[in-house]
Amino acid sequence: MPKKYTPIDEDGNDIEPPIKKKKSAKSPQKKPESIDDILKRFSNTFIPQEESIREYSNDSHYTQPIQTDDEKERISALKKIITKLERRYLNSKKEDNQKLSTLEKKYAKLLNPAQLQAAITVDGPLLVVAGAGSGKTRTLVHRAAYMLERGINAKNILLLTFTRRASKEIQLRVNQLIGSEKADALTAGTFHGIANAILRRQHTLLDISPSFTIADKPDSADIIRLIRHRIKIEKKGPILKNSKIVDIFSRSRNLEISVEKTTERIQPEYLVYAEELQQLFTLFTEYKSEHNIMDYDDLLSEFQRHLEENRLFCSQMQKQFQYIMVDEFQDTNIIQKRIVNTLAAKHKNIMVVGDDAQSIYAFRGAVFENILTFPEQWKECTLIKIEQNYRSQPAIIELTNTILNAASIGYHKKLFSDKKIGDSPKLIKASSAGDEASRVVNMIEKELETIKPKDIAVLYRSGYHSTHIQTELLRRAIPFVVYGGITFTERRHIKDVISFFKIVANKRDIVAWNRLLMLLPGIGPVTARKILNAIQSGNGEALRPFFAAKQGDYLLAFIEAVTTATRPGLSLKDMCEIIFAYYIPLLSEIETDVSDRLKDLEILREISAKYRSVNSFVSDFTLDAPQKMRNNSPVSDRQIEETITLSTVHSAKGLEWHTVFVPHLLDGMFPSNRALKNFSNLEEERRLFYVACSRAKERLFLSYPATHFFGGRASGIPSRFLHEIDSLL
DNA sequence: TAAGTGTGCGTTTTT
DNA sequence: CGCACACTTA
Numbered sequence: 001m002p003k004k005y006t007p008i009d010e011d012g013n014d015i016e017p018p019i020k021k022k023k024s025a026k027s028p029q030k031k032p033e034s035i036d037d038i039l040k041r042f043s044n045t046f047i048p049q050e051e052s053i054r055e056y057s058n059d060s061h062y063t064q065p066i067q068t069d070d071e072k073e074r075i076s077a078l079k080k081i082i083t084k085l086e087r088r089y090l091n092s093k094k095e096d097n098q099k100l101s102t103l104e105k106k107y108a109k110l111l112n113p114a115q116l117q118a119a120i121t122v123d124g125p126l127l128v129v130a131g132a133g134s135g136k137t138r139t140l141v142h143r144a145a146y147m148l149e150r151g152i153n154a155k156n157i158l159l160l161t162f163t164r165r166a167s168k169e170i171q172l173r174v175n176q177l178i179g180s181e182k183a184d185a186l187t188a189g190t191f192h193g194i195a196n197a198i199l200r201r202q203h204t205l206l207d208i209s210p211s212f213t214i215a216d217k218p219d220s221a222d223i224i225r226l227i228r229h230r231i232k233i234e235k236k237g238p239i240l241k242n243s244k245i246v247d248i249f250s251r252s253r254n255l256e257i258s259v260e261k262t263t264e265r266i267q268p269e270y271l272v273y274a275e276e277l278q279q280l281f282t283l284f285t286e287y288k289s290e291h292n293i294m295d296y297d298d299l300l301s302e303f304q305r306h307l308e309e310n311r312l313f314c315s316q317m318q319k320q321f322q323y324i325m326v327d328e329f330q331d332t333n334i335i336q337k338r339i340v341n342t343l344a345a346k347h348k349n350i351m352v353v354g355d356d357a358q359s360i361y362a363f364r365g366a367v368f369e370n371i372l373t374f375p376e377q378w379k380e381c382t383l384i385k386i387e388q389n390y391r392s393q394p395a396i397i398e399l400t401n402t403i404l405n406a407a408s409i410g411y412h413k414k415l416f417s418d419k420k421i422g423d424s425p426k427l428i429k430a431s432s433a434g435d436e437a438s439r440v441v442n443m444i445e446k447e448l449e450t451i452k453p454k455d456i457a458v459l460y461r462s463g464y465h466s467t468h469i470q471t472e473l474l475r476r477a478i479p480f481v482v483y484g485g486i487t488f489t490e491r492r493h494i495k496d497v498i499s500f501f502k503i504v505a506n507k508r509d510i511v512a513w514n515r516l517l518m519l520l521p522g523i524g525p526v527t528a529r530k531i532l533n534a535i536q537s538g539n540g541e542a543l544r545p546f547f548a549a550k551q552g553d554y555l556l557a558f559i560e561a562v563t564t565a566t567r568p569g570l571s572l573k574d575m576c577e578i579i580f581a582y583y584i585p586l587l588s589e590i591e592t593d594v595s596d597r598l599k600d601l602e603i604l605r606e607i608s609a610k611y612r613s614v615n616s617f618v619s620d621f622t623l624d625a626p627q628k629m630r631n632n633s634p635v636s637d638r639q640i641e642e643t644i645t646l647s648t649v650h651s652a653k654g655l656e657w658h659t660v661f662v663p664h665l666l667d668g669m670f671p672s673n674r675a676l677k678n679f680s681n682l683e684e685e686r687r688l689f690y691v692a693c694s695r696a697k698e699r700l701f702l703s704y705p706a707t708h709f710f711g712g713r714a715s716g717i718p719s720r721f722l723h724e725i726d727s728l729l
Numbered sequence: 730t731a732a733g734t735g736t737g738c739g740t741t742t743t744t
Numbered sequence: 745c746g747c748a749c750a751c752t753t754a
Binding site: 525674 | 730
């Protein structure tokens with residue numbers, strides 16, 4: 001068996017010199033090391049590294065994961081569905097001599113025949129399978145415009161998108177097409193955004209509190225942190241990480257399978273804690289409802305639950321949304337599909353668009369079967385395929401088609417393009433991650449001679465893959481924006497201030513209270529809990545003893561700020577003043593590098609000024625975090641023109657660039673280590689690779705380093721996906 | 730009981 | 745590199 005890991009690279013890496021810690025020599029080890037451990041450490045340190053760049057021509061490196069019986073079954077079932085779909089598609093292909101109305105003729109000039117059909121087929125269920133770059137958004141935009149022009153009331157149209165960015169773009173383009181008065185009344189947004197808005201607006205009918213706050217993932221992890229001590233958790237295996245627990249819970253709900261099953265599937269090391277996890281899940285659920293908190297999954301499932309249980313509400317919704325369009329349908333999960341089905345049940349004017357080859361959100365419960373089985377659900381549905389690609393030049397299309405052909409299933413689309421053939425995709429081999437970064441940036445500089453910064457993107461598998469490239473770009477003073485990874489919202493001081501707003505919005509948001517209390521010097525978990533008990537007791541006097549304690553002045557200042565900020569009639573601007581006046585001095589006390597953070601807070605002030613209610617500010621902020629960052633702060637649209645884009649592949653979905661770089665194509669990085677042993681996960685990684693490459697219009701550069709630091713070890717095997725497209729590079 | 734230090738461990742992807 | 749936990753110190 002070939003050696004899987006090469007030892008630590010000690011030379012030539014100017015970015016991240018590996019400093020070998022000698023901790024074991026200093027601190028006495030309690031348990032004696034096993035011979036295996038010692039040997040492992042020895043070989044990591046002293047066995048000379050392999051310096052040559054590996055070639056991918058030899059596929060003995062790659063062990064294909066074994067398909068489980070379930071997977072085999074699923075695939076053969078899907079294949080049957082696809083064959084049926086294909087047959088049905090061929091039968092339904094109409095002769096194109098239908099007579100067009102004047103209005104339709106207008107749209108015929110703007111769209112190709114398939115797009116036109118998709119746009120003017122307004123009544124009844126409709127499935128549009130659209131390949132990458134085939135003008136999916138264009139079709140949606142024109143369809144909405146066509147409907148409005150045909151006299152359908154904008155209020156009766158619901159457009160569900162995957163990201164806020166997509167919904168904003170569609171709305172903007174509809175505006176440009178037919179003017180804003182009509183288009184503005186259209187309901188467009190993400191599933192989560194719409195669920196949030198409707199739950200708040202209809203709170204009386206639904207009998208819920210409209211002041212609930214929304215917990216993002218770190219917030220949920222905080223809740224777990226607060227409640228995990230209520231049950232005894234003996235150390236039986238690996239440490240239970242709060243954020244992983246949250247992942248398990250969320251996935252369990254998205255897939256609608258038990259916590260234990262989910263654990264087995266995504267975090268089998270935690271199976272020893274199955275019982276504890278189940279208990280925690282119950283506590284977690286109770287905690288959220290007690291404190292008027294909803295997480296992302298609650299927004300969807302509560303919405304769906306009310307639709308099911310409240311007939312009045314349901315019929316109101318069905319009456320309002322007579323025409324429904326869903327973008328990126330391949331990435332919907334069971335609950336989202338159910339919501340759509342319920343909403344469309346009465347009028348049946350439901351149109352879904354998607355591409356099964358771009359389904360990359362299985363980790364969030366997405367089932368691309370949703371798109372393939374749509375015609376089974378809606379028997380009378382019309383089926384349209386849009387296959388012409390307007391984005392990429394033929395050499396790139398050939399490559400992306402090849403990637404798809406390696407996939408085991410899929411509703412195969414033969415994308416084709418009229419564009420003239422351009423440069424073939426290039427492969428860059430580097431000796432180390434630092435070397436890779438500098439080669440990539442060399443190419444970027446070369447590209448910049450002919451194209452604009454905003455036409456270039458670097459797309460990688462995981463957030464932390466961007467660090468080397470970032471360092472290199474910073475060094476050469478090339479401005480860039482980072483999408484994905486650590487967002488603005490997750491920065492500590494932003495979370496603090498938002499927590500303050502959350503308290504104002506929802507007094508019961510104990511997570512927010514706790515966070516702010518723990519910030520105070522002299523207050524730790526125990527005191528914080530006591531204070532919280534006092535606050536929740538509903539008796540103000542109970543707080544008095546804490547003011548008298550040695551760090552009481554801090555607490556007093558905090559409580560005073562809270563009461564001032566909660567006074568009725570304050571604008572968000574006033575509130576910001578009060579909060580900052582309290583928080584900034586405190587921040588300077590506990591942090592050293594305040595100036596950067598103050599800039600962030602200024603941005604926060606600007607954003608908040610646009611809102612009139614605390615609730616909408618806080619929920620929008622959680623659902624639609626500003627994530628464009630440059631030197632760690634959001635940038636204006638103007639600056640974006642001058643910057644190149646660094647993004648995770650996931651965040652790059654639906655976007656396109658003249659030139660695209662896909663670095664770190666090592667087995668274990670892309671495809672990710674986690675996916676190597678599981679057949680379906682590996683298939684999803686391949687689709688992800690497909691999404692990455694199909695973002696490129698003219699030029700595509702793939703690259704990999706010989707080694708990459710990876711928890712002290714380095715993997716040096718080129719990605720198996722490169723092997724699959726070998727001949728095209 | 731808060732807060733600081735050390736250490737071991739495991740690194741997706743997002744609304 | 746960040747975190748959960750163990751242990752120490754004040």
